[in-house]
Amino acid sequence: MDVDTRLLRSFRAVAEEGSLTRAAQRLYLSQPAxxxxxxxxxxxxGARLFQRSKHGMAPTAAGEALAxxxxxxxxxxxxxxRAVRGAEAEASRVLRVGFLASAANEKTQPIIARFRECRPDWRIELRQASWGDPAAGLVSGEVDAAFMRLPFPRQDEFASLALLTEPRCVAMAAGHPLARRESLRFEELLDEPFIAAPGAAGAFRDHWVAADARGGRPVKVGAVAEHPDDWLTAIANGDGIALAPASAARYYARPDIAYREVEGVAPSTVALVWPKAVPPSGPLSDLIAAAAALAD
Amino acid sequence: MDVDTRLLRSFRAVAEEGSLTRAAQRLYLSQPAxxxxxxxxxxxxGARLFQRSKHGMAPTAAGEALAxxxxxxxxxxxxxxRAVRGAEAEASRVLRVGFLASAANEKTQPIIARFRECRPDWRIELRQASWGDPAAGLVSGEVDAAFMRLPFPRQDEFASLALLTEPRCVAMAAGHPLARRESLRFEELLDEPFIAAPGAAGAFRDHWVAADARGGRPVKVGAVAEHPDDWLTAIANGDGIALAPASAARYYARPDIAYREVEGVAPSTVALVWPKAVPPSGPLSDLIAAAAALAD
DNA sequence: AGTATCGATAACCTGACGTTATGGATGTCG
DNA sequence: CGACATCCATAACGTCAGGTTATCGATACT
Incomplete structure (x- = not known):
């Protein structure tokens, strides 16, 4: 009998949550699915894996055996x-590095250049991911390492080297009434609609609507954006405002968007991240060393 | 990235055969699929697993790593x-045994009775399989053991205890011209259309059209049958004839079907079969002992 | 009695994945 | 050189697997 690992992960989620409804939420699926x-x-x-009850799903002996x-x-x-990925990287002499938005800002190119001095016959292939995958291809194994903003889903499975930390600001349409101010407090933004990342982004999404600074109040989502382009468009159109790293004012400057300081939200950290299950060696180790030499 | 084990088995078949076309045949799929x-x-x-050429598919380094x-x-x-199946069997005190057609003939019930004496609080659940699965649920892991006719697909992965051997006869419509004879030679049947098992039955299908006694001549298939019922109907309707174990004349007697002796084909053996990967213990071991006591 | 919460089921829709048919490239043979 | 064989790739098509929203039944709580 064949099985898709996706089914196995679903089973694991139910076994851990003890509830179909909660597991479905965690997996970003509907409960009937x-x-x-x-x-x-x-x-x-051919085995009943769970005992169903009002209280949820309790694993049977067979369910425990599978777990x-x-x-x-x-x-x-x-x-x-990973073995496949490693063999492919060796054969092609390409290290794949995922990133979101502006990667490691101005440090990106120097890190890559430094790596190239170390490994002249290797090259780095940068792969941009959408905000639906804030782990930038690391979880799925498409990339060997990634420049990422913390936090991201399943962060505990990865090792990270912090490269820079910058404050967050707020981005809004240039004509927004609050744009007349130079600096704002986050409480003043609580009733504004926000541009959010897709639901599947989990903690990453929460971080960029500063869920932890809302005292339990739900965020009003004006629009969902997957890429910098649609995010910028939505902001300029007045669909909502958004928190952004301070560097966004440099990398995503537009005349119809105002970036303003905001107090009351934690800064943002960019890190080079790789799987804990892969003790760094060879080219990956060199990339990490290159990045460490340039870290704050 | 999730994967279905079915995809992995497909990959393995291609890697082993070195050819998409031959692997597709082995997997009973079309080549484009x-x-x-x-x-x-x-x-x-994210890796090229094979180098394609006119000569077939040669694994890349990444392909070798995956293999x-x-x-x-x-x-x-x-x-x-197997752990799930074992836990389920223990919890329910049910041993699942697959079978085709008449299982182990008259020995079936005595074996089960003997097992019950040994394990009064256990029971055996018999599961009939179609001829599309001549391994009667063993390969897929749905059953713990099975009464099977040799040969069957992937036989080398299983241990077997021969229970009985009986000659094969030929079954045909009662009004068939050859039915007037008491005994026939297989060469006389070479031009007759045969009722065959489904293609996925592989070696089992070949065995029951006596492919090995045809000297390379392809069998003419009059109809495909998955169960004794449609097999009997097709024979009675004159769609074709079929080789059958001698016991078929007892278990599947009908006035519109004639069973005749045939020379030139090997006899048929029924065995109790279980996975080699499961060293027999507990109830399975008791079933094997019960069967051994009644084997020829 | 009203409400909340759980998993199950129904109806529906989209896309995944199988099939047959065909094509391009290469090699072999007469 | 032409005909044929063989390989993998691609196109067109059809079926059904697997997702969604809506609803239901059962139970517990206030």
């Missing part, structure tokens, strides 16, 4: 995937 | 699946 997945897994395995055996399967696949 | 699968795997892994890592993944999943 997850119900079907679990039923499908049960039917194909116990699951790490071996997922880790084996993860290792296989 | 398999092309798509491999392309999908390559795209999602090397693959057994760990598939074995881990196999172990997980």
């Amino acid at each position: 997850l119900t079907k997945q679990i039923r499908q897994l049960e039917e194909r395995l 116990a055996a699951l790490p071996s399967v997922l880790d084996a696949w993860d290792a296989a995937r | 398999l092309t798509k699968q491999i392309r999908q795997l390559e795209e999602r892994l 090397a890592a693959l057994p760990s993944v598939l074995d881990a999943w196999d172990a997980a699946r």
Whole structure:
């Protein structure tokens, strides 16, 4: 009987959450979709994996057996995937590095240049990811490392080297009434509609609407943006405002957008990030050294 | 990046065969379907896994890396699946045994009765499989053991205990001209249309059209049958004839079907079969002992 | 009784993935 | 050199798998 690792991850989420509804939220699926997945897994395995009740889903003995055996399967696949990626990188002499928006700002090019001095016959392929994947291809294994803004989903599975920290500011349409001010406090922005990242971005999305500074009040989402382009457009159109790193005023300057200082929100850190499961060696180690030499 | 083990098995088949076309045949898929699968795997892994040429598919370094890592993944999943099945059997006190057609003939019930004496609080659930799955649920892991006719696909992965051997006869419509004879030679049947098992049955299908006794001549297929019912109907309707175990004359007697002796084809063996990867213990071991006591 | 929460089911829609048919490239043979 | 064979890739098409929203039944709580 074949299985998709996606089904196994769904099973694991249900087993950990003890609830279909909560697991579905965590997986960014609807509850019926997850119900079907679990039923499908049960039917194909020929075993009832959960005892259903009003209180949720309690694993059966068979369910416990699967939960116990699951790490071996997922880790084996993860290792296989990394082995493929490693062989491909060696064969092509390309290190793939994911990034969002402006990567590591002005440090990006010097880091790459430094790496190139160290490894003249290698090259770095930069891959931009959408905000729907704030881990910039690291979780999926498409890239070897990434320039990322903290926090991002599943951060505990990765090692990171902080490169720079910068304050956050607020971006709004140039004609917005608050744009007449040089500096704002975050409480003044609580009722404004915000441009948010997609739901699947999880903690990353929460961070960029400063959910932790809202005292439990839900954010009003004016629009959802996946890329800098649509984000800029939505802001300029007045669909909402957004928190942004201070560097955005340099990298994304436009006459129809005003960037203003804001107090009451934590600064933003950019880090070079790589999987903990991959002890750095060879080219990856060199990239990390290059970045460390230029870190704040 | 998630993956379905089915894709991994497809990859393995291509890597082993070194040819998409031959691997597609082995997997009972069309070649374009398999092309798509491999392309999908390559795209999602972000690596070219094969070098394509007129001569076939040669694995790249990345492809070799995946081939090397693959057994760990598939074995881990196999172990997980068996752990689930084992926990389920223990919890429900049910041993699942697959079978085709008449199982182990008259020995079936005595074996089960003997097992019950040994394990009074256990029970055996018999599951009939179609001829599209001549391994009767063993390969897919749906059952713990099976009464099977040799040969069956992937037989080398299983241990077997031969229970009985019986000659094969030929079944045909009662009004067939050859039915007037008591005994026939297989060469006399070479031009007759045969009722065959589905293509996915592989070696099992070949065995029951006696491909090995045809000297390379292809069999003419009059109809395909998946179950004894449609097989009997097709024979009675004159769509074709078929080889059958001698016991079929007892278990599947009908006034419109004649069973006749045939020389020149090997006899048929029924065995109790279980996975080599599962050293028999507990209830499975008891079932094997019960069957051994009644074997020829 | 009203409300909240849980998982299950129904209806619906989209896209994934299979098939057959065909094509391009290369090699072999008469 | 032309005909044929063989390989993998691509196109067109059809089916159904798997997602969604809406709703339901069961239970618990106030």
